Amino acid sequence: xxxxxxxxxxxxxxxxxxxxxxxxxxxxxxxxxxxxxxxxxxxxxxxxxxxxxxxxxxxxxxxxxxxxxxxxxxxxxxxxxxxxxxxxxxxxxxxxxxxxxxxxxxxxx
Amino acid sequence: xxxxxxxxxxxxxxxxxxxxxxxxxxxxxxxxxxxxxxxxxxxxxxxxxxxxxxxxxxxxxxxxxxxxxxxxxxxxxxxxxxxxxxxxxxxxxxxxxxxxxxxxxxxxxxxxxx
Numbered sequence: 001x002x003x004x005x006x007x008x009x010x011x012x013x014x015x016x017x018x019x020x021x022x023x024x025x026x027x028x029x030x031x032x033x034x035x036x037x038x039x040x041x042x043x044x045x046x047x048x049x050x051x052x053x054x055x056x057x058x059x060x061x062x063x064x065x066x067x068x069x070x071x072x073x074x075x076x077x078x079x080x081x082x083x084x085x086x087x088x089x090x091x092x093x094x095x096x097x098x099x100x101x102x103x104x105x106x107x108x109x
Numbered sequence: 110x111x112x113x114x115x116x117x118x119x120x121x122x123x124x125x126x127x128x129x130x131x132x133x134x135x136x137x138x139x140x141x142x143x144x145x146x147x148x149x150x151x152x153x154x155x156x157x158x159x160x161x162x163x164x165x166x167x168x169x170x171x172x173x174x175x176x177x178x179x180x181x182x183x184x185x186x187x188x189x190x191x192x193x194x195x196x197x198x199x200x201x202x203x204x205x206x207x208x209x210x211x212x213x214x215x216x217x218x219x220x221x222x223x
Contacts (some may be wrong), residue, residue: 004151031210042113042199042214087152091210099151 002026004100006088011106012078020086020103021074028093034062034073035087037102043087046073075105083107112136115200115215128187130218132200139204141183142212143167143175146197155198158183190222199205 003025012018024032031050035043038072049055051072061074075082090101116131132140140159144152144167154167156175164175172194176184183202187194197219201212 008149033211035212040217042216043212044214045211048211089152094156095210097152097210097212099153101149101151 002092004088004098006100006103009104009106011108012081014078014080014107014109016078017074017076018078018105020105021101022071022088023070024090024092026092026098030091030095031091032064032071033089036084037087038084046056080105080107089103112201113200113213113215114167115218118216119217120218120220122190122220124191124222125192126222128190130185130198132183132215133181134202135181136204141177144183144199144201146175146199147179152199154187178186192222194220196220
């Protein structure tokens with residue numbers, strides 16, 4: 001079966017760095033997405049990786065290793081507004097999105 | 110900015126009632142999707158549509174139907190609501206063929222079935 005694994009919850013301190021991991025086992029691979037979802041709000045797009053390596057976008061970076069079935073989202077200089085759930089999703093060989101359950105990130109002052 | 114609007118943020122219905130959830134997008138997107146979101150589970154696809162009057166079943170279509178009479182509007186219908194359909198329902202759209210698949214979501218409709 002197809003599976004996306006990410007930690008259920010993580011806690012970090014304001015100003016610090018946090019890495020949210022995502023491992024996947026899917027039938028084929030056509031890209032990996034990260035979305036951010038604040039409580040009670042719509043998920044919003046953060047990043048898309050289809051090639052191996054690190055993509056940096058401001059305070060957020062996303063890394064992909066296709067051979068390892070692994071990605072991470074790196075958040076630097078954490079702010080209180082970064083408290084949210086982070087959703088990992090993989091586009092499989094049929095171009096269907098397979099979603100992880102999300103990681104709830106709690107930022108403490 | 111793309112805007113995806115869902116008609117109701119919160120609904121409370123009784124078992125057996127017919128429920129309509131409406132979704133409208135304003136960016137001429139080809140693709141529209143309905144997901145449900147439950148605690149501890151990833152988003153699960155109910156139905157999707159790549160064109161007007163076209164619909165495809167997702168992973169969990171049982172108990173649901175959809176309608177896409179106009180390009181901008183995608184409706185989710187629960188013919189006879191049941192308590193196990195209590196959930197957050199998310200509508201999304203994406204550009205269409207050849208795009209990366211980035212989804213634009215509405216803010217969700219939280220449905221409680223009593």
